[in-house]
Amino acid sequence: MNVDVMNVVRRTSPFEPAWRGASRTLRRQYGVPVPDSCGNAEEERARLDTLAIADVSGVPRAVIKGLGAGEWLAGPGWSAPAAFYQPIFDGAWSFAARTGQSEYFVEGWSFAETSSTRGVSRVIVYPREDASLLLCGAHLDRLISEAVSIPIDLTAPRLHLTDILGVSAMVLPRSGRGAPRAQIWVDPTYALYAADALSAIAKELGGGWVGADALEESRDFPEKID
Amino acid sequence: LDEDVELHDLEVGWAEGFSDSALLSAYTKLGRGVTQSKASHALGARFLAHRGSLDVSAVGRPLPRPPVRPVPMAMLAGRTAHPRRRTPLHDWHAGHGAAFLIADEWERPAVYASAGERTAAVTREVNAVRRKAGIIDVGTLGKIDVVGPDAGLFLDRVYTGLFSDMAVGSCRYALLCDESGAVLDDGVVARFAANQFYLTTTTTASSLVYRELSRWLIELGLDVTLTNLTGATAAFNLAGPRSPEVIARVADDPRIVLDCPYLGARETTIASVSARVLRVGFVGEIGYEVHLPASSALHVWSRILEAGADAGVMPFGVDAQRTLRLEKGHLIVGQDTDALSSPFEVGLGWAVKMQKPSFVSRRSLAIRKARPLARRLVGFIVEGDAGAEVRECHLVVDGSEVVGRVTSVVRSPTLGQTLGLAFVPKAWAVNGHSFAVRLNRQQRVSARVVPTPFYDPENIRQRGAGA
Numbered sequence: 043m044n045v046d047v048m049n050v051v052r053r054t055s056p057f058e059p060a061w062r063g064a065s066r067t068l069r070r071q072y073g074v075p076v077p078d079s080c081g082n083a084e085e086e087r088a089r090l091d092t093l094a095i096a097d098v099s100g101v102p103r104a105v106i107k108g109l110g111a112g113e114w115l116a117g118p119g120w121s122a123p124a125a126f127y128q129p130i131f132d133g134a135w136s137f138a139a140r141t142g143q144s145e146y147f148v149e150g151w152s153f154a155e156t157s158s159t160r161g162v163s164r165v166i167v168y169p170r171e172d173a174s175l176l177l178c179g180a181h182l183d184r185l186i187s188e189a190v191s192i193p194i195d196l197t198a199p200r201l202h203l204t205d206i207l208g209v210s211a212m213v214l215p216r217s218g219r220g221a222p223r224a225q226i227w228v229d230p231t232y233a234l235y236a237a238d239a240l241s242a243i244a245k246e247l248g249g250g251w252v253g254a255d256a257l258e259e260s261r262d263f264p265e266k267i268d
Numbered sequence: 269l270d271e272d273v274e275l276h277d278l279e280v281g282w283a284e285g286f287s288d289s290a291l292l293s294a295y296t297k298l299g300r301g302v303t304q305s306k307a308s309h310a311l312g313a314r315f316l317a318h319r320g321s322l323d324v325s326a327v328g329r330p331l332p333r334p335p336v337r338p339v340p341m342a343m344l345a346g347r348t349a350h351p352r353r354r355t356p357l358h359d360w361h362a363g364h365g366a367a368f369l370i371a372d373e374w375e376r377p378a379v380y381a382s383a384g385e386r387t388a389a390v391t392r393e394v395n396a397v398r399r400k401a402g403i404i405d406v407g408t409l410g411k412i413d414v415v416g417p418d419a420g421l422f423l424d425r426v427y428t429g430l431f432s433d434m435a436v437g438s439c440r441y442a443l444l445c446d447e448s449g450a451v452l453d454d455g456v457v458a459r460f461a462a463n464q465f466y467l468t469t470t471t472t473a474s475s476l477v478y479r480e481l482s483r484w485l486i487e488l489g490l491d492v493t494l495t496n497l498t499g500a501t502a503a504f505n506l507a508g509p510r511s512p513e514v515i516a517r518v519a520d521d522p523r524i525v526l527d528c529p530y531l532g533a534r535e536t537t538i539a540s541v542s543a544r545v546l547r548v549g550f551v552g553e554i555g556y557e558v559h560l561p562a563s564s565a566l567h568v569w570s571r572i573l574e575a576g577a578d579a580g581v582m583p584f585g586v587d588a589q590r591t592l593r594l595e596k597g598h599l600i601v602g603q604d605t606d607a608l609s610s611p612f613e614v615g616l617g618w619a620v621k622m623q624k625p626s627f628v629s630r631r632s633l634a635i636r637k638a639r640p641l642a643r644r645l646v647g648f649i650v651e652g653d654a655g656a657e658v659r660e661c662h663l664v665v666d667g668s669e670v671v672g673r674v675t676s677v678v679r680s681p682t683l684g685q686t687l688g689l690a691f692v693p694k695a696w697a698v699n700g701h702s703f704a705v706r707l708n709r710q711q712r713v714s715a716r717v718v719p720t721p722f723y724d725p726e727n728i729r730q731r732g733a734g735a
Contacts, residue, residue, distance in 0.1 A: 051540050053563040059359040074563065099563075108415070108493055166415055166493065171500035171562040188347065208349035229499035230562050231353040231374075231407075239349070 055099040056173040056233035060241065061251050069254055074100030079253035086256035091221065093179035093249025095240060096257055098225065099233075101135065103149040103170045111144045114165040122146060127201040129214065139201045139214075147201070147212075173233035175240070176216075176257070178223035181247040186213070186224065188243055196222040207239045273298045273308070278315050283661050283708065289316055290330040299330065355407035356502050356565040361583075369586060372472040374408045377585040386587075391681040393588035397551055398682055400580035401508030403572060404589055410455070410474025411497040411559065412481065414465040418490035423457060423465060425627050426484050428611065428620040434459045439531045439546050442467060443611060443619040444477065449632030451605045451614065453477050456557075458533035458546055466533075466544060466559075470601055474498050484628065502565030505548075506572060506581070507555030509729070514576035515545075515556050518568070525556060530731040539571040549730035551589060552596030552723055591678045594688065596730070597647055597720025603660075604645060604675040604689050610636045613691075614645040615720075643672060644697035647720035650677075650686040650705075650713055657707050658715075664692055665706045671696075674705060680722065687722050690715070 053074045065077030076097050079086060086094070106115055112122040115138060122138060123130045123146070129139040136150025147170075177185065186194050192204045194213055202213045212227040228236045244250055273296050281295045289312060293299050299308050309329050317324040353373045361368070366377035367386070381389030396402045414423060420432030428443045436459050444453040453476070455468040469477040478496045485492055506515055516522035520537040525545055528534045532547045543560040560568055573581060590600075599605065599614060610633070611620050620633055650658055664672030677688030696703055701717045724730065 051564050052567045054356065054566050056356060056562070105495075107495065164416075166413075166495070168413075168495055168497070168500075169561065207347075208351045229353075231355065231499045232351055234354050234358070235352045239347075243347075 053100070055097050056171075056230035057097045057099060057175070057237050060234060060237035061097060061253075064251055065253060071098070071100035071254065072102055076100060077251070077253040078255045080251035083256070083259075085250075086252045087259075089179065089249045089252050090256055091179060093181040093185060093244045093247045094177065094252040094256070095244055095250065096176045096178075096252050096254070097174075098176045099172065099174045099230075101149055101174065102151065103147070103172060103174075103227075104151075105141070105145060105147055105168050105170055106165060107142065107145040107168070108166050109144050109164040111146055111165050112140075115146055115148070127203070129199060129201055131199075141201070141203070170227075171230050172227040173230045173236065174225060174227045175236075176223065176225050177240075179221050179249055181249065182222045182224060184247055185240070185243050185249075189240060194224070196224060206236060209236060211236075273301070275315070278312065280661060282316075282319050283659050285663070285708075287316065287320060289313060289328050292316065293330045353408070353499075355405050356562045357405045357407065357569055360566060360569065361405065364583065366585060371408065371586075374471060376408060376471075377405065377583070379585040379587045380583055390585075390587045390591060393582065393584035394591050394681045396580060396582045397508045397553055397584060397588065397592055399509070400582075401506060401510040401514055401576060402582055402584040402588070403504050403506045403569070403576075404584050404586075405503075405569075406505050406557065407502040407562070407565065408471040408474075409498075409503055410469030410471070410477055411501045411503070412467050412469070412478055413495040413497055414467060414481075414492060415463060415495070416490070416492040417463055418492050419463050419465050420459075422485065422488065422490045422492045423467070424624055425488055425490075426481060427457070428627060428629060428633070429457075430621045430624060431457050431459070431465065434465075436461060437528075437533055439533045439548055441619055443616055444480075445611065445620075445629035445633065447628060447632060449610050449629045449636045450607060451601055451609045451611055451616070452480070454601050454616075454619075456546060456548055458544070460533065460535055460544070468503075472602060500562055501559050502562045503557060503559045504565075504569060504572070505550070505555055505557045506576075507549070507551050507553045508581075509553060510576070510579040510581070511553070511555055512732070514572060514579050514581055515558075517575035518571050528556075530554075539568045541568050543568070547732075549727075550596075550598055551592035552598075552721065552730050553592075554729065554732035590676070591680065594676050594678050595680050595682055595721070595723040597689075597722055599645065599689060600676070609645075612637055613641055613643055641694045643691045644694050645675065645689055646692055646697050646717045647722060648688055648690055648703075648715040649718050649722075650688075650715050651702070652714065657711070658686060658688070658705055658713060659707075660688075663706045664690055665704050665712070666693075670706075672703075682723055685722075687718075688715075689720075692717070 055074050061077050061080055064080040067078045068075040069078055115122040123140045126140050129137040131137045138146050138148045141147045189206050196215045199215055199217050209228055209232045215224045277296045281292050286292045286295045298312050313324050313327040316327045351373055354375050361377040365380045367379055368375045369378040379389045423431040439456050439458045442455050442457045446452045453469050453473040457467045459465050515525050518539045519525045524534050524536045528547050530547050534545045541560050541564040543558050546557040548557050549555050605614055611617050658677045662674045663670045671693050672691040674690045679686050699719055702714055704712045705715050706712050
């Protein structure tokens with residue numbers, strides 16, 4: 043999808059109904075509206091310390107699959123990851139992870155191509171439509187232990203294919219200063235179920251939704267997600 | 269009532285004749301949950317008393333038995349997970365008065381109605397599709413991309429039909445049977461390139477079909493890549509005689525969709541969004557099934573409704589869809605078939621290409637085809653005025669013997685008759701044959717076998733020739 047079309051087409055986050063009532067103003071994250079805030083600044087700062095949930099569904103992501111996908115993905119001075127589920131980061135937000143013999147999950151990069159265009163005839167690019175949340179705070183480990191079906195080391199940036207409260211999901215601990223953080227991805231059709239369930243746990247732990255302003259202002263999230 | 273036993277389950281049990289507390293408990297598993305019947309049997313007794321116009325004390329309770337092992341407190345105290353799936357349009361549906369039904373894990377709009385006007389609303393939605401145009405969210409359908417040099421061969425080897433000879437830009441009905449030859453699922457296969465096919469599955473079988481295809485891909489060792497696009501892809505069906513003019517208003521290149529013939533498939537852009545358009549007709553009218561990225565679903569759905577407002581386009585739900593498809597005589601796998609149904613008993617023998625040298629269910633289907641059928645799924649209309657009382661699962665009887673059952677039944681707003689599908693003995697599958705359907709409380713009504721489709725038997729409207 044090119045930039046002109048992104049400005050014409052009103053894309054929506056699968057989490058929008060979950061945070062709509064709490065947000066007064068919106069901004070576009072890769073063309074997808076997300077809340078600037080989900081409460082007053084003081085509340086949001088407190089949530090960042092305890093347990094914050096932020097919608098990052100708008101970030102572009104794709105799966106690249108087929109024979110030669112690794113070669114297709116490699117760029118000048120850069121190789122596709124060889125080890126499974128070990129992401130290689132490119133900048134603050136973008137990364138690629140190998141999720142199959144000839145399959146890679148990539149986030150933070152847009153692909154204009156939807157089929158083979160780089161001379162490797164067997165590669166297919168499928169833009170993903172995942173519902174994705176960024177979670178952070180001192181109580182993240184408690185939420186993870188309650189909601190995720192396997193133990194996860196929050197200090198090791200490894201992509202985990204698991205399930206969250208009965209729904210297939212991916213979990214990636216993200217390194218950074220300050221409080222621990224992790225990103226999760228679920229099928230967008232389960233987004234509202236996951237949002238309800240995770241919000242309930244977060245609320246019990248003193249946390250809740252935060253908007254893009256809080257992420258930007260936090261020293262733990264210096265990178266701008268757009 | 270008790271774990272996952274719901275009131276609806278009791279109603280189904282009652283409709284099937286389980287009017288005794290012990291039988292109803294055995295049928296529904298009521299009382300087998302963590303409370304070990306302490307609460308649920310009292311509720312079950314009240315249900316039976318209400319339905320049977322009895323005093324609760326006269327209903328009785330099943331013989332209590334101790335649990336095999338104690339129930340851990342953690343099981344009662346832990347957080348329960350009941351995942352629900354919603355399409356990207358769920359919020360729109362809720363905001364426009366949809367009453368939802370549960371299909372597997374999905375919440376689907378059954379009808380858009382105010383309180384107390386459900387029947388009238390379904391009729392209104394049916395009439396909109398038959399006379400003008402309607403649009404339904406079918407994003408719950410399973411959607412799978414099948415890509416690779418062996419893609420056509422793979423589909424030939426797994427499904428009962430022939431797909432490797434399909435022209436690029438066409439669709440074909442697809443029937444899936446298991447190794448025993450029983451109907452497992454159905455859908456549509458579209459071919460978008462020599463090595464690229466896109467298939468749909470029923471709502472409730474999408475995970476099962478993807479799993480089975482993945483298993484068979486390993487077994488067959490073919491050069492194919494499968495990608496499950498069910499959650500990432502939204503889908504709507506715009507159908508009705510005015511649907512061509514509406515789709516033309518939102519298509520970036522109207523000629524591409526207007527020139528697409530019945531059972532054609534096109535990749536194009538609708539309201540600036542890349543989309544796949546399939547010309548299929550489950551509801552029996554000319555229609556366009558539009559598949560597109562989930563995040564753009566609300567944008568395109570809204571544009572279609574805006575563009576079609578003066579043409580009378582309105583959303584319709586699953587209740588209207590089921591009525592429309594039944595008028596057309598289309599069956600629903602899992603409702604009009606059961607775990608033993610062969611394609612030959614349910615009128616789908618035409619979708620089985622036995623001339624193929626090999627496919628998953630071929631051997632079993634050859635054996636089944638050689639044997640005489642014991643039963644057939646037939647179309648019927650209810651005679652007299654008792655039609656409204658006939659329900660799905662009511663029994664077809666021969667004297668005191670149960671010989672079949674009603675699988676689908678509806679009062680048709682279009683035809684003004686109560687019509688449906690039922691399994692009957694093979695010898696009864698003759699047009700004009702009358703048979704008895706037993707209702708609750710032993711009442712009986714007469715029904716008559718009639719040919720299907722009930723509506724537009726020449727398929728003129730579905731093909732678009734009469735639009």
